[in-house]
Amino acid sequence: MANKTAVETTLNGEETTFLCEPRQTLLEALRDELGLIGSKEGCGNGNCGACNVLLDGVLVNSCLVLAPEIEGRSVVTIEGIAEDGELHPLQQKFLEHASLQCGICTPGFIVSSKALLDENPNPTEHDVRLWLAGNLCRCTGYDKIVRAVLDVAQNNA
Amino acid sequence: MADTKHNGTAAYDLASNGKVDGDGTGQNGYKVIGTRPVRPDGVDKVTGRAVYAADVQMTGLLHGKILRSPHAHAHIRSIDTSKAEALPGVRAVVTAADLPVAEDKIEDLGEGAINLKYLSDNILAHEKALYHGHAVAAVAAISPHIAEEAVSLIDVDYDLLPAVMTVDDALADDAPILLDTLRTDAMGEIGAQPTNLASFFRHQRGDLDAAFADAHLVVERAFRTETVHQGYIEPQAATALYSADGQITIWTSTQGSFAVRGQVAEILKIPVSRLKVIPTEIGGGFGGKINVYVEPVAVLLSQKAGYEPVKIVMNRADVLAATGPTSGSNIRVKIAVDVNGKITAGLAELYYEAGAYPGSPVGAAANVSLAPYAIDNLQVDGYDIVVNRPRSAAYRAPGGTNAAFAVESVVDELAEKLGMDAADFRILNGAKEKDRRPDGVQYARIGQIETVQAIKNSRHYQTSLEGKYRGRGIASGYWNNWGGQSSATAALNPDGTVNLNEASTDIGGTRASISMQLAEALEIGYEQVKTRVVDTDTVAYNDVTGGSRTTFATGWAAYDLGQKLKQEMKRRLADVWDVSPQDVSYEDGIFYAGDESLPFVEAANVVQREEPLMASSTVHPQDFGPGFSTQCVDVEIDPETGKITILRYTIAQDVGKAIHPSYVEGQMQGGVAQGIGWAINEEYIYDDEGHLLNASLLDYRMPTALDLPMIDTILVEVPSPGHPYGVRGVGEVNIVPPAGAIANAVYDATGVRMDKLPISPANLLEAMWAKEAEAAGKPVPGDD
Ligand code: FES
Numbered sequence A: 001m002a003n004k005t006a007v008e009t010t011l012n013g014e015e016t017t018f019l020c021e022p023r024q025t026l027l028e029a030l031r032d033e034l035g036l037i038g039s040k041e042g043c044g045n046g047n048c049g050a051c052n053v054l055l056d057g058v059l060v061n062s063c064l065v066l067a068p069e070i071e072g073r074s075v076v077t078i079e080g081i082a083e084d085g086e087l088h089p090l091q092q093k094f095l096e097h098a099s100l101q102c103g104i105c106t107p108g109f110i111v112s113s114k115a116l117l118d119e120n121p122n123p124t125e126h127d128v129r130l131w132l133a134g135n136l137c138r139c140t141g142y143d144k145i146v147r148a149v150l151d152v153a154q155n156n157a
Numbered sequence B: 001m002a003d004t005k006h007n008g009t010a011a012y013d014l015a016s017n018g019k020v021d022g023d024g025t026g027q028n029g030y031k032v033i034g035t036r037p038v039r040p041d042g043v044d045k046v047t048g049r050a051v052y053a054a055d056v057q058m059t060g061l062l063h064g065k066i067l068r069s070p071h072a073h074a075h076i077r078s079i080d081t082s083k084a085e086a087l088p089g090v091r092a093v094v095t096a097a098d099l100p101v102a103e104d105k106i107e108d109l110g111e112g113a114i115n116l117k118y119l120s121d122n123i124l125a126h127e128k129a130l131y132h133g134h135a136v137a138a139v140a141a142i143s144p145h146i147a148e149e150a151v152s153l154i155d156v157d158y159d160l161l162p163a164v165m166t167v168d169d170a171l172a173d174d175a176p177i178l179l180d181t182l183r184t185d186a187m188g189e190i191g192a193q194p195t196n197l198a199s200f201f202r203h204q205r206g207d208l209d210a211a212f213a214d215a216h217l218v219v220e221r222a223f224r225t226e227t228v229h230q231g232y233i234e235p236q237a238a239t240a241l242y243s244a245d246g247q248i249t250i251w252t253s254t255q256g257s258f259a260v261r262g263q264v265a266e267i268l269k270i271p272v273s274r275l276k277v278i279p280t281e282i283g284g285g286f287g288g289k290i291n292v293y294v295e296p297v298a299v300l301l302s303q304k305a306g307y308e309p310v311k312i313v314m315n316r317a318d319v320l321a322a323t324g325p326t327s328g329s330n331i332r333v334k335i336a337v338d339v340n341g342k343i344t345a346g347l348a349e350l351y352y353e354a355g356a357y358p359g360s361p362v363g364a365a366a367n368v369s370l371a372p373y374a375i376d377n378l379q380v381d382g383y384d385i386v387v388n389r390p391r392s393a394a395y396r397a398p399g400g401t402n403a404a405f406a407v408e409s410v411v412d413e414l415a416e417k418l419g420m421d422a423a424d425f426r427i428l429n430g431a432k433e434k435d436r437r438p439d440g441v442q443y444a445r446i447g448q449i450e451t452v453q454a455i456k457n458s459r460h461y462q463t464s465l466e467g468k469y470r471g472r473g474i475a476s477g478y479w480n481n482w483g484g485q486s487s488a489t490a491a492l493n494p495d496g497t498v499n500l501n502e503a504s505t506d507i508g509g510t511r512a513s514i515s516m517q518l519a520e521a522l523e524i525g526y527e528q529v530k531t532r533v534v535d536t537d538t539v540a541y542n543d544v545t546g547g548s549r550t551t552f553a554t555g556w557a558a559y560d561l562g563q564k565l566k567q568e569m570k571r572r573l574a575d576v577w578d579v580s581p582q583d584v585s586y587e588d589g590i591f592y593a594g595d596e597s598l599p600f601v602e603a604a605n606v607v608q609r610e611e612p613l614m615a616s617s618t619v620h621p622q623d624f625g626p627g628f629s630t631q632c633v634d635v636e637i638d639p640e641t642g643k644i645t646i647l648r649y650t651i652a653q654d655v656g657k658a659i660h661p662s663y664v665e666g667q668m669q670g671g672v673a674q675g676i677g678w679a680i681n682e683e684y685i686y687d688d689e690g691h692l693l694n695a696s697l698l699d700y701r702m703p704t705a706l707d708l709p710m711i712d713t714i715l716v717e718v719p720s721p722g723h724p725y726g727v728r729g730v731g732e733v734n735i736v737p738p739a740g741a742i743a744n745a746v747y748d749a750t751g752v753r754m755d756k757l758p759i760s761p762a763n764l765l766e767a768m769w770a771k772e773a774e775a776a777g778k779p780v781p782g783d784d
């Protein structure tokens, strides 16, 4: 059996050390070693965005990052988006706009949308659609997702 | 009078629309119905806390992986599992030899009848592999990686057979036979010869030949559509846990926990009383999560691994290769009109590919085909055909999109040739109350014509579309919907809240729409109802979340629970107040009798001082109303690449009474997005030997946010007479028209009538070139 390595990282703002196999992806480590089940696997090869997390503030598919690669870096997952028990405005607007049906894509969309708004607080509809093209949703047709993100952006303005 | 609500992009005001109290307050006297509250499971789903099937964890959990056939059609000579078993960390290996012998009998275990032998054979192949991806063996090991390694160590000796991939292959005189025992069932008459044609049926009325002979104009066309997948984002996953007393618990992502219980019980010959199925949150289904794939294998592996718990999570390639896609089809449609544009005759021939085992949705497709039109002389023929593709499964309005694509293309051509507006043609010929659908069933109150009218009056249709290579198309569609059986219980808490337990998987906000119906019935606040989706041990049998039935039928059970609780509260208050129960009234959340009055919250406490109060309800409503939808789309074609851009899309749908309008709109938008994918991109691509070439989400290309515009919805509310709140199923009919509407828009833009789906860039370019060549009198490129 493969030896495990220790990885030191900052996870959702907290210093964390965990053990993982070198062949495990960040997604597997989050879900299976750290109990953070909010990041989802829809494809395992970078095509759906359900596993998206922020790595040093940059949006990545956690299924395409090996867990040991996050050594010394900072990771934010869906579990770290709400702060001090308060939903993030994106989470609030996704609820109000009924932007989720089955909800499996939702963590990925919220993480991706946060990355967008961090970079561009006032996106156009086209900006939102272009940025979110890496996240697949099969339930909603995206209409209510795009509206929720635009609604948050409008309140930013 | 139909009540029509617009939610057009232009009118959509972001600032006001996020409000949780929505726009329906008080409409038709309702207090809760028609509002837009936040769903009960919402916070867990936006914070990542909701538990889906792959999220189930427990101590000692083993991980299962399945070995799949790399061949489309092959005899399995032998399977050598010794190397896999010897790998450290492996706890069990199973093949079909470990399955109990299945009976050769047909049973309905949730959705659609299936022969139990086929059901078992699809779980693990017995003598033959019947499609690329067919499960052949499975391994349980201490980690998913070890299980994967072990699977690659299993040696299977195959004897290859020619692959039968299409209707034409399967019906050829010398076609290789997939299933030795299969005989054609032609409306009860069983054929004598082995065949790939599982069944044939015909619906017929009037005098078709005479009507075609007398017609002013006849259009006849043949069409081909490819296999597509439901495309849910969450792959199938299940965990099986044995208890020391022999009870088995299964956590799984399913549209129907009782359907899973029934199928696992039959496949493994375990009494249902020993099985408890816990439906986890589900990451999409669309019909594809009714059949079982991994659940029986997890139980089997667990048995063999000394009763350790086993979890199986499919990967995406397996989902595409081995779980039910929906049928590809060959369709011929012929429709005649008289000089006034009235349809006088309609013929549809539907050849559907069932996949490896009988059971394509051709029966439902037959009813969809000509349903929107009143036609006196009609014939619809259906053929169910086995081919070396995965066993087909339900997909949102199963079979409907294929059939409507063909019919709506022909209808559009007729309107054009008559010089009639496409909407007016549909209004003139539209089916209404007392008309009959293709199989002869008479319609009650329906809203087909209202949906066409709504499109005709829409801002979209009233605004002209300018520009070269741009075009507009409309199409209509029908779906039968379903009632089905539901059961639920409601316990009254002393603080005036109610715990509602029901067993309909919540795929798109039904906890909210069911809570709302109980709240309305009890005249209490939405937040006073706590709805939970429970397991198969907790309530009685409950049909799948499918057929657009959950808000209708489980909602009906919620309504019924409300009536029962109210009744019993009145009875008990009558005792307390020493009056007769008839003298107790209930209005606006307050009980009254003479001078006495008590608000619901306090009454909840008072009536339970002596005895707790709960109600149960089982329902099987029959008068579900069918749904109709008419849709309008504007497209732009890139003449260099053949790529279609969807510029604008408007859906009008007869939704009955919309309980939670946001989720109704969401169903409409989601169904149309799937329909757009089906129309312009999605298809299973196989090579000549039947190898699936595009089993990834990069190559099986579903629409992204960038591929779609906002999708405008017009909720045409024709209340269904068969439900206390007028609810009609809303989930499925929306996927029926898009392919036809887009094909008609493509014609408007390019002058090309597409006779196949998808209208992918390659297919469209080829058709445009062929048309140019034909116009120039040159040979068609690529045709020799
Ligand atoms: S699971 Fe990582 S992109 Fe799909």
Ligand code: FES
Pocket: A099, A100, A101, A102, A103, A104, A105, A106, A136, A137, A138, A139, A140, B233, B283, B284
């Ligand atoms: S809500 Fe189901 S995939 Fe997006």
